[in-house]
Amino acid sequence: METVFDLAPAVVPVVVLDHVEDAVPLARALVDGGLTAIEITLRTPAALEAIQSVALGVPGAVVGAGTVLTPDHVAAAAAAGARFLVSPGWTDRLLDAMRGSGLPFLPGVSTATEALGLLERGVTDMKFFPAEAAGGPAYLRSLASPLPRARFCPTGGIDADRAPGYLRLPNVPCVGGSWMLPQDLLRARRWDEVTALAAKAAALGGS
Numbered sequence: 001m002e003t004v005f006d007l008a009p010a011v012v013p014v015v016v017l018d019h020v021e022d023a024v025p026l027a028r029a030l031v032d033g034g035l036t037a038i039e040i041t042l043r044t045p046a047a048l049e050a051i052q053s054v055a056l057g058v059p060g061a062v063v064g065a066g067t068v069l070t071p072d073h074v075a076a077a078a079a080a081g082a083r084f085l086v087s088p089g090w091t092d093r094l095l096d097a098m099r100g101s102g103l104p105f106l107p108g109v110s111t112a113t114e115a116l117g118l119l120e121r122g123v124t125d126m127k128f129f130p131a132e133a134a135g136g137p138a139y140l141r142s143l144a145s146p147l148p149r150a151r152f153c154p155t156g157g158i159d160a161d162r163a164p165g166y167l168r169l170p171n172v173p174c175v176g177g178s179w180m181l182p183q184d185l186l187r188a189r190r191w192d193e194v195t196a197l198a199a200k201a202a203a204l205g206g207s
C-alpha cells in the first residue's frame, strides 16, 4: 500500500487555515514552491471545506488532513477528499478508523513505548510529535538502533535551521512544519513570498 512517505517530498507544510477562500491560493503558492504534499489541520471551522477546495482545485497538490483525533474526523476528512491522514497521537479506535479509511496515515508518537505499540500493530510510519519538545533529532537518533523498522515524520517546533538535523537521520524521510507560512504573510495574502519560502524549504530535501 502507498504510504505517506511515498506521497510526500522531504518537507510537509502544516497549515492552520481561518479563511476557506485562502485555501486554493495558499496551496498553489506551496505547490509552485515545490511543496506538493500539504497537511491542512482540522483545527478550524474552515478546514474541511479547505481540503475539498484544494483536492478539487489545485492540480499537483496532494492534500491531507492533520490533527485527526477521532473516527468522525477520519470519515469527514476522507469525504472531503483528503489523500492522507495525520494525527498527533493514537488510540486503538483511531487506528482502526484510519486503517479502515484505506488512506495512508501517520499516527503520532513521542516515546519508544508508543512507537512499539504501533510496530506491534504493523504500523511502521509515524509522526514524531511534538518533535522539538519531545527530544529533537537526538531522541530520534537514539530510536534508530532499537527500533530499526520505525520511520518518523517529526513535526512541532521545527524551522528551516532545525530541519536539516532531522533530515540527515536514516529513520526520517520527511519533516513537517509551519515555518514557511508565517502569519503576517498569510494575513496579507502575500502568496509570492510564501512560494519563495516554500522553495527554500523544498530545497532542504536535496535533489
Ligand code: 3PG
Pocket: 014, 066, 129, 155, 156, 157, 158, 176, 177, 178, 179
Ligand atoms: C502541528 O501539528 O502543529 C505541527 O507539528 C506543526 O508545528 P509547528 O507549527 O511548530 O511547525
